[in-house]
Amino acid sequence: MSKQIKFLDLNKQYLSMKSEVDTAIQDTLANSSYIGGKALDEFQIKFSEYQDAKYCIGVGNGTDALEIALESLDLPIPSEVIVPSLTFISSAEMVTRAGHKVVFCDINTETYTIDIEDLKKKINPNTKALVAVHLYGHPCEMDEILELARKHKLKVIEDCAQAHGATYKGQKVGSIGDISAFSFYPGKNLGAYGDGGAILTNDDDLAIKCKMIANHGRIGKYDHEFEGRNSRLDGFQAAILNVKLKYLDDWIKTRNDIAEVYLKELNQEQFITLPTIKDYVRHAFHLFVCRVDDRKSFMDYLEKNNIASGIHYPIALSKLEAYKYIGQQNEGFEAHVIDGLIVSIPIGDHLTNADALHVSQVIKQYPFN
Ligand SMILES: *Cc1c(COP(=O)(O)O)cnc(C)c1O
DSSP: OOOOBOOOOOHHHHHHHHHHHHHHHHHHHTTOOOSHHHHHHHHHHHHHHHTTTTTEESSHHHHHHHHHHHHHTOOOOSSSEEEEEOOHHHHHHHHHHHTTTEEEBBOOTTTSOOOHHHHHHHHHHEEEEEEOGGGGGOOOOOOHHHHHHHHHHHHEEEEEEEOOOEEEEEEETSSSSSSEEOOOOOSSSSOOOOEEEEEEEEEHHHHHHHHHHHHOOOOOSSSSSSOOBBOOHHHHHHHHHHHHHHHHHHHHHHHHHHHHHHHHHHOOOTTTTOOOOOEEEOOOOEEEEEEEEHHHHHHHHHHHHHHHBSOOOOOOOSSSGGGGTOOTSSOOTTHHHHTTTEEEOOOOOTTOOOHHHHHHHHTTTTTTT
């Protein structure tokens, strides 16, 4: 049996910093700081500093972060909000949940982020916002997006769930648009040991609004100014994230090193389309996504060789049953073709360059085995 290459290995990562994490958990227990508390305060400051944003508001998960961020913008209900067709459902789900209308937009086949030309076509007087999803960790074309946003008075929500630490022209994602959402789902580049999320913004009013929405519409104990909801980043998760944040840059470096091995080793292979990295970004490489024509047999071949793989995502949102009512399933989107070709090969801090070399060697031998 050849060497096993996992897609994710959270246990290995935990063992590499076990004593620090265990101490953080013990401290939380000793202080009973389950909701709010020092670890949360510290994390909100450290994470906003790390991402170069003025404010960070911890919330229950990335989906809540998106929904609360959109709600805080106080757009007329319903407004049209443009969402890329290829992303996780949260990017669109939150729009409907917040009382607005989803309009899908195609993606760029090079970077898999929102396609600027199609975006222009989707803007009309009812459009009030767009969701810039930095998919797989590659930043969107923010200059073009901001220019369109200024011209048409649109709010820009960045979905940074896959892009902690990514930069666009030297600037960290998360405070380039009006407001942004991060997820700390365990498998993300910065993951908690349960659900978690955060909202980032440089805007004083939006920061207060989000904080209040996430906390029953209040600042003090019972002075509710409006009806909000309950969405919190809990004390244990914040304590764990404080430990993990220190390693995030190393992990992103490892991810980029692995990507570099793949890009170098596989660039002569005609059957596989490798991801493009624009030279003005720092890719967070949450996922390393390729395209192949015969995806099923390729994935079966990897599995036979003990190499895990995944699909992110197998059905473009605009084709999903959940969005049939929108009626965009027959648009000539590239996303509607690409969703049948994309395959994610292993990348992460659990792997070494030697592992990436091994995966590359196996892929190079396809389909002659
Ligand atoms: C993971 C993810 C989310 C949702 O985050 P949760 O914390 O799981 O709610 C949103 N958008 C994208 C692009 C994601 O990958």
